[in-house]
Amino acid sequence: MTSSLVHPSDVVRDLDRVRTTSPVVHNITNYVVMEPTANALLALGASPVMAHAPEEMEEIVRIASALVLNIGTLSSAWIESMHRAGAAAGAKGIPVVLDPVGAGASSLRTRTAMALLEGVRPAIVRGNASEILTLAGEQGGTRGVDSSSSAEEAEAPAGALARASEVVVSVSGATDMITDGARTLRIPTDTPLMGRITGMGCTASALTGALAAVNPDALEAAAHAMAIMGVAGRMAWSQRAAGGREPGPGGFLPAFHDALYHMKGDDIERYLPGS
Amino acid sequence: MTSSLVHPSDVVRDLDRVRTTSPVVHNITNYVVMEPTANALLALGASPVMAHAPEEMEEIVRIASALVLNIGTLSSAWIESMHRAGAAAGAKGIPVVLDPVGAGASSLRTRTAMALLEGVRPAIVRGNASEILTLAGEQGGTRGVDSSSSAEEAEAPAGALARASEVVVSVSGATDMITDGARTLRIPTDTPLMGRITGMGCTASALTGALAAVNPDALEAAAHAMAIMGVAGRMAWSQRAAGGREPGPGGFLPAFHDALYHMKGDDIERYLPGS
Amino acid sequence: MTSSLVHPSDVVRDLDRVRTTSPVVHNITNYVVMEPTANALLALGASPVMAHAPEEMEEIVRIASALVLNIGTLSSAWIESMHRAGAAAGAKGIPVVLDPVGAGASSLRTRTAMALLEGVRPAIVRGNASEILTLAGEQGGTRGVDSSSSAEEAEAPAGALARASEVVVSVSGATDMITDGARTLRIPTDTPLMGRITGMGCTASALTGALAAVNPDALEAAAHAMAIMGVAGRMAWSQRAAGGREPGPGGFLPAFHDALYHMKGDDIERYLPGS
Numbered sequence: 001m002t003s004s005l006v007h008p009s010d011v012v013r014d015l016d017r018v019r020t021t022s023p024v025v026h027n028i029t030n031y032v033v034m035e036p037t038a039n040a041l042l043a044l045g046a047s048p049v050m051a052h053a054p055e056e057m058e059e060i061v062r063i064a065s066a067l068v069l070n071i072g073t074l075s076s077a078w079i080e081s082m083h084r085a086g087a088a089a090g091a092k093g094i095p096v097v098l099d100p101v102g103a104g105a106s107s108l109r110t111r112t113a114m115a116l117l118e119g120v121r122p123a124i125v126r127g128n129a130s131e132i133l134t135l136a137g138e139q140g141g142t143r144g145v146d147s148s149s150s151a152e153e154a155e156a157p158a159g160a161l162a163r164a165s166e167v168v169v170s171v172s173g174a175t176d177m178i179t180d181g182a183r184t185l186r187i188p189t190d191t192p193l194m195g196r197i198t199g200m201g202c203t204a205s206a207l208t209g210a211l212a213a214v215n216p217d218a219l220e221a222a223a224h225a226m227a228i229m230g231v232a233g234r235m236a237w238s239q240r241a242a243g244g245r246e247p248g249p250g251g252f253l254p255a256f257h258d259a260l261y262h263m264k265g266d267d268i269e270r271y272l273p274g275s
Numbered sequence: 276m277t278s279s280l281v282h283p284s285d286v287v288r289d290l291d292r293v294r295t296t297s298p299v300v301h302n303i304t305n306y307v308v309m310e311p312t313a314n315a316l317l318a319l320g321a322s323p324v325m326a327h328a329p330e331e332m333e334e335i336v337r338i339a340s341a342l343v344l345n346i347g348t349l350s351s352a353w354i355e356s357m358h359r360a361g362a363a364a365g366a367k368g369i370p371v372v373l374d375p376v377g378a379g380a381s382s383l384r385t386r387t388a389m390a391l392l393e394g395v396r397p398a399i400v401r402g403n404a405s406e407i408l409t410l411a412g413e414q415g416g417t418r419g420v421d422s423s424s425s426a427e428e429a430e431a432p433a434g435a436l437a438r439a440s441e442v443v444v445s446v447s448g449a450t451d452m453i454t455d456g457a458r459t460l461r462i463p464t465d466t467p468l469m470g471r472i473t474g475m476g477c478t479a480s481a482l483t484g485a486l487a488a489v490n491p492d493a494l495e496a497a498a499h500a501m502a503i504m505g506v507a508g509r510m511a512w513s514q515r516a517a518g519g520r521e522p523g524p525g526g527f528l529p530a531f532h533d534a535l536y537h538m539k540g541d542d543i544e545r546y547l548p549g550s
Numbered sequence: 551m552t553s554s555l556v557h558p559s560d561v562v563r564d565l566d567r568v569r570t571t572s573p574v575v576h577n578i579t580n581y582v583v584m585e586p587t588a589n590a591l592l593a594l595g596a597s598p599v600m601a602h603a604p605e606e607m608e609e610i611v612r613i614a615s616a617l618v619l620n621i622g623t624l625s626s627a628w629i630e631s632m633h634r635a636g637a638a639a640g641a642k643g644i645p646v647v648l649d650p651v652g653a654g655a656s657s658l659r660t661r662t663a664m665a666l667l668e669g670v671r672p673a674i675v676r677g678n679a680s681e682i683l684t685l686a687g688e689q690g691g692t693r694g695v696d697s698s699s700s701a702e703e704a705e706a707p708a709g710a711l712a713r714a715s716e717v718v719v720s721v722s723g724a725t726d727m728i729t730d731g732a733r734t735l736r737i738p739t740d741t742p743l744m745g746r747i748t749g750m751g752c753t754a755s756a757l758t759g760a761l762a763a764v765n766p767d768a769l770e771a772a773a774h775a776m777a778i779m780g781v782a783g784r785m786a787w788s789q790r791a792a793g794g795r796e797p798g799p800g801g802f803l804p805a806f807h808d809a810l811y812h813m814k815g816d817d818i819e820r821y822l823p824g825s
Binding site for chain 1: 588589804
């Protein structure tokens with residue numbers, strides 16, 4: 001596999017596209033993160049819709065430019081909606097992002113994630129290493145929704161998963177790794193605190209949907225979303241740390257949303273992890 | 276139609292009533308905004324209850340002084356609860372506020388909003404122009420839950436809707452417009468950022484419920500709720516801007532809740548939009 | 551009953567254990583508070599899991615060190631999941647915390663809370679005085695989810711409930727009271743604002759789960775959780791008040807989460823209510 005870093009100017013271009021076109025991102029996501037992910041999408045400049053009733057899936061997808069499926073708080077009725085929305089997205093040709101939250105922690109989650117992977121054929125799967133290892137058929141185990149595996153461990157299985165399912169795989173960790181099975185992009189994100197706030201992974205998936213709506217290259221879209229997450233995290237950290245006291249997770253989250261809103265080309269040049 | 280602005284002293288009086296009596300506002304609302312709307316009601320001085328099980332609707336309404344129905348994340352079971360709660364509210368004689376989130380975006384939403392409008396006979400319908408246009412039978416179309424129509428465009432249809440359904444119609448936009456079909460009140464709210472935070476419309480509906488609990492004049496109650504939204508928005512903006520940096524949506528939301536909590540007569544005199 | 555205060559050094563010890571072992575706390579809780587309670591648990595150092603599908607209850611409990619059942623937004627499907635998870639927790643021998651939100655406000659809630667109390671046999675029940683009075687078979691009445699009764703009024707019934715159901719009863723109020731029917735611990739928490747933020751009681755229950763995961767003495771675990779709530783509240787208040795303006799509930803919540811994250815032994819010594 002070839003490997004490279006993302007280019008700041010490409011991230012800036014995609015961010016501008018999101019702000020200019022304000023793509024509608026349809027989310028069928030978990031209860032815990034609905035508000036913060038909607039706010040992250042709005043802060044970035046996208047237009048979130050949260051809707052899950054089976055009867056309205058086709059109509060909601062009709063106004064959407066991307067679909068994000070997140071299995072964080074599953075129930076059987078919602079699984080049906082995810083498949084209906086996924087089928088409509090496939091028919092319309094808009095990208096689907098799958099976040100297999102907790103795959104490996106229960107057979108319901110693993111089974112549902114696999115069924116969505118095969119039935120909906122998402123453009124991008126974004127998860128932590130443990131979830132990706134589970135999907136790749138490895139023995140990973142999941143401790144809650146945290147990852148005790150590293151993105152590095154997941155590299156070979158992620159590549160195999162990407163090739164087998166023809167999907168871009170985005171693995172978050174200390175270094176994010178995004179691969180389509182041939183090309184691999186790496187973004188070393190070492191921002192503190194982001195693991196101490198619920199829904200940061202889900203937010204990454206939501207932003208991945210927004211980026212996929214404006215960039216047909218799914219590998220780039222997935223990588224640019226993670227780059228934006230990392231830049232916003234560093235902006236928030238430095239803004240909070242400027243207060244002279246070690247930042248905490250409570251104040252970090254609003255600062256993170258402010259960073260998504262204020263992010264400029266200069267910030268991306270300055271803070272892009274690894275650049 | 277006659278047209279006028281709201282009077283600061285009337286807003287102060289109703290705000291004092293909310294704080295003094297702490298009315299219980301029963302919300303059947305969407306998952307995305309449950310927490311921020313509960314917090315907005317608490318910050319204002321009201322007492323929010325979120326409950327949706329069909330079996331308990333009559334008992335919960337029994338302790339409530341207003342009912343807010345918000346169709347933002349519908350499912351069939353919740354529609355039944357909305358009708359049961361609405362019927363109980365009608366029997367008890369407490370005001371009902373309907374927020375037809377996304378009416379026009381799916382036939383489920385349009386149909387449900389119309390059925391609630393006709394079956395429950397709310398005192399107030401509060402939505403954006405696109406949603407109100409949909410209810411008024413106009414061709415509006417809805418792009419997500421945003422409005423691409425202006426409150427001005429909605430004026431004639433809103434008046435017709437108000438007269439036909441004997442309901443106060445509260446249309447949010449750059450200038451909020453509240454009408455009972457005979458009288459129309461306008462509140463020019465131009466606060467930045469409020470469109471970049473999820474649930475601000477839903478919060479307006481929740482506060483409308485709190486105001487309707489203390490003021491039997493539904494037109495005034497609806498207008499005073501929007502006035503309080505506008506004042507709190509301006510207070511939050513000026514408080515954030517005093518930090519010397521352009522505010523962002525992340526920090527704005529807690530500042531908005533703080534403004535609801537701290538709001539005094541002087542703030543209303545100073546910041547009431549259009550006054 | 552004997553009565554005493556909690557010891558700062560014991561609170562410090564349990565807090566360290568939470569941070570060191572990061573126990574997985576499985577929450578079946580209400581929609582309103584899912585995000586803030588997950589964030590409070592993360593800030594404290596625990597590892598929250600929110601999951602409610604009946605099919606996965608046994609597997610999720612398998613990775614958990616404590617289970618928290620909160621009936622704030624009930625529906626029949628979730629009641630089944632609570633019983634299944636409770637049975638699995640009982641079989642595994644991990645502590646269960648029951649938060650009977652709104653018991654007394656509807657017969658569904660009262661009936662469900664009683665059935666969980668009897669069927670699941672939680673280690674700890676944590677609620678406000680009105681909810682505890684309801685469970686104790688007293689005529690309490692519930693006004694929304696607030697308590698109009700004081701913890702003092704609930705003392706005798708709480709003790710009787712504790713003895714009859716062999717459960718630790720944690721009653722929140724101006725002074726928190728925790729009793730196993732023989733010993734009683736009191737923590738005078740008089741922090742302003744905490745009653746003006748939704749989900750603070752639910753957060754107390756979630757933290758009680760985290761503490762119960764690391765301390766097999768349920769009375770101590772329940773008391774230490776309330777002590778940590780009180781210390782974090784005072785830290786947040788003093789941090790906000792240092793800004794020179796009366797704090798509001800919007801800014802208080804992130805400051806409260808930051809306090810949970812930053813809390814050190816010195817803070818507990820300094821701020822422990824009543825110490």
